Amino acid sequence: MRRRDVYKQDAFDNYADRLLKHWAFELPLPVNGRARLFVQIAQETKDPILWLNVVLAILRWSFRNLILEPIDIALQPVLYFSDLDMYPTYLTHKGINQHFLCQ
Amino acid sequence: MVGKNLVEDKLDRDLILELQAGELDALGEIYDRHRHLVYRTALAITCDPDMAADLLQEVFLRLHRFAERIDPSRPLQPWLYRMTVNLSYTWIKRKSRWMRYINEMAERIVTERRPASPHNLAERDESWRWVRQAILALPVQQRMVVVLYYINDLSIKEISEILEIPVGTVKSRLHYARKVLKKQLGIHREVLRTVFYETT
Numbered sequence: 001m002r003r004r005d006v007y008k009q010d011a012f013d014n015y016a017d018r019l020l021k022h023w024a025f026e027l028p029l030p031v032n033g034r035a036r037l038f039v040q041i042a043q044e045t046k047d048p049i050l051w052l053n054v055v056l057a058i059l060r061w062s063f064r065n066l067i068l069e070p071i072d073i074a075l076q077p078v079l080y081f082s083d084l085d086m087y088p089t090y091l092t093h094k095g096i097n098q099h100f101l102c103q
Numbered sequence: 104m105v106g107k108n109l110v111e112d113k114l115d116r117d118l119i120l121e122l123q124a125g126e127l128d129a130l131g132e133i134y135d136r137h138r139h140l141v142y143r144t145a146l147a148i149t150c151d152p153d154m155a156a157d158l159l160q161e162v163f164l165r166l167h168r169f170a171e172r173i174d175p176s177r178p179l180q181p182w183l184y185r186m187t188v189n190l191s192y193t194w195i196k197r198k199s200r201w202m203r204y205i206n207e208m209a210e211r212i213v214t215e216r217r218p219a220s221p222h223n224l225a226e227r228d229e230s231w232r233w234v235r236q237a238i239l240a241l242p243v244q245q246r247m248v249v250v251l252y253y254i255n256d257l258s259i260k261e262i263s264e265i266l267e268i269p270v271g272t273v274k275s276r277l278h279y280a281r282k283v284l285k286k287q288l289g290i291h292r293e294v295l296r297t298v299f300y301e302t303t
């Protein structure tokens with residue numbers, strides 16, 4: 001892939017082109033990159049199931065303990081008490097029974 | 104040039120097919136062929152040699168991981184560019200300003216104590232530091248376009264395809280980036296020119 005069309009080509013463009021290229025090519029490539037790559041691939045392919053299971057276990061634990069449980073605790077009074085208080089007595093289970101028993 | 108590219112594409116295609124068949128040697132071959140492209144792109148965008156080295160590994164790890172999804176009939180270079188640019192962008196976005204500041208401070212302290220490596224020598228050079236600062240002065244979106252255009256010699260159309268943005272957006276980003284670069288490099292132009300001609 002080489003530049004085929006040029007958007008703008010002036011003195012600065014040429015200057016920046018050569019300067020930036022020179023700067024980028026100045027730094028040497030990291031050594032043993034290929035060996036490091038193969039080591040990482042070997043690690044990835046060695047225990048993929050174990051690694052995945054650990055991650056899933058952490059996610060499950062975090063979701064249950066850090067998200068679900070606090071929400072559950074925070075909403076308990078609302079879910080289990082407030083609604084009951086809003087209804088007339090005869091509409092609660094106890095109230096309904098008493099209401100029909102009296103009739 | 105066109106003939107050479109065709110041969111390279113053909114070989115890339117064969118290597119991808121071999122990689123898809125599970126041959127790791129093919130990945131090594133692809134790595135040797137394209138590591139310069141990936142490393143220099145990552146380095147120019149992040150301006151961090153250590154991070155560029157990590158990104159180089161990450162790009163080829165992903166190539167191995169997602170080899171099945173790559174279409175061997177299409178050239179590999181745009182995929183490599185896209186992956187490098189995306190990973191570099193993610194890294195820059197993750198790294199907050201204060202973290203960058205702390206790292207730079209730490210780097211300065213360590214650089215003063217550790218023996219000079221080729222990276223340090225290049226970074227210590229006052230002229231290259233100005234170039235690095237000029238690149239860092241660009242917003243990330245503009246920096247990516249500048250790196251692909253000037254350093255990797257890609258055309259406007261190729262850049263628009265890699266970054267998945269319209270051609271007009273590439274042109275406007277390049278236009279504004281050139282303004283910033285002119286301002287940043289302008290002051291040190293004479294110094295840089297001297298150094299540039301000395302080294303060539």
